[in-house]
Amino acid sequence: MRATSPGVHLLSCPGVVESLIRHAGVGPGDLVIDFGAGPGTITAPLAATGARVLAVERDDAFVEVLHRRFGSSVRVVHGDLRRVPLPRRGFAVVSSIPFAVSTPLLRRLLSPVPVRLRRAELVVEWGLARRLTSARPRSRESAWWAARHELRLVRRVPARCFSPAPSVDAAHLSVRPRSGSDTRAAAVLWALLGFAYGEPPLPARRVVAALAGDRAGRRVLRQAGVDPGSAATEVGVGDWARVASVLARQSGVVAPRLPRALRESTVDRGR
Structure with missing residues (x-):
């Protein structure tokens, strides 16, 4: 596989991917998005569940890989995850998010009313996951997210689980909307x-x-x-x-x- 672009760290530990899929619990009838799909490391096991999968990727070469690998079984969306339109219907997200764009994507997923995100299993930077799951959020925005969603830190993901390895560890963050908020x-x-x-x-x-x-x-x-x-x-x-x-x-x-x-x-x- 070609060298990745600067700042891109591809998840490479099968056990972490398996944990994401297992916790997501998606299957036929579910709409699931893999943001920053890369070569399809998470996309492939998602597609195997029978769910309808959207693989969002902006890198031209990775988009070509995704098209060749999945054909018509996965919808490949060539675009920036910060700007591609999100589905109008309820959807799930299972993704290893590029650290540099984690906050803009979380803002798109967790801020809107009413909630369309049904569940999410995300790999994000360790420090961000710790801040988001703190009992006392630091800001109005993070408090807004936590008050309307259950944010749970599932496990630490060591830097060695990426290729190339980033300078910091990551975390598996699980997200579920809280009920009862109109x-x-x-x-x-x-x-x-x-x-x-x-x-x-x-x-x-x-x-x-x-x-x-x-x-x-x-x-x-x-x-x-x-x-x-x-x-x-x-x-x-x-x-x-x-x-x-x-x-x-x-x-x-x-x-x-x-x-x-x-x-x-x-x-x-x-x-």
């Missing part, structure tokens, strides 16, 4: 996280009071099992999701409109 609750959640991660940091009671008033805010927090005196950034993302769900059912709370960038209908125009 568009109104999501809008309330985004607003709450904006106050919670703003400057300066606020206590939880003031965050909720910004939408519901002080008295109702304290009541809602206690109902969700959160101490009103807690620092907002110390409240878990699951707790914020419960608070948002309770607030969304209050008639006196006006749910602010989600930013255009988070609304599903404006994110992608794919099929």
Whole structure:
């Protein structure tokens, strides 16, 4: 096989690939995307499950390899994973993501409302996986992702499992959408996280009071099992999701409109 382009590290450990496929649990009837498919290391076992597979790759030579290897059994999409349209229907992702574009792709997969991603098994940089699965996210965006998806670090993937080996280890990150979040609750959640991660940091009671008033805010927090005196950034993302769900059912709370960038209908125009 030809030398890879600078910055490209191909997953080469069969055990890691097998773990990704096993955890994904996909089969006939499922739509699955392999982003950064390369020569098809993950694409091949995905296709063997009987799922409908889209292999996204921007490198011209790898695209030729994919076409020759899979023919019509896999749809090969020649394009940049940061820009190719995503399906309108529910889909899964099983992929070893190039480290340099991990955050832009995660933003496309985890940010939109409503959720179209049904599950994902991803190989990402180790430090990123640790940050995303932290009990206390560092930013509003990462808290938004974690509040709406279960993000689980499955295993560490050593650098030696790539060819050529990168300078850092990677991780198998598993993603599952959390249930019970509608568009109104999501809008309330985004607003709450904006106050919670703003400057300066606020206590939880003031965050909720910004939408519901002080008295109702304290009541809602206690109902969700959160101490009103807690620092907002110390409240878990699951707790914020419960608070948002309770607030969304209050008639006196006006749910602010989600930013255009988070609304599903404006994110992608794919099929």
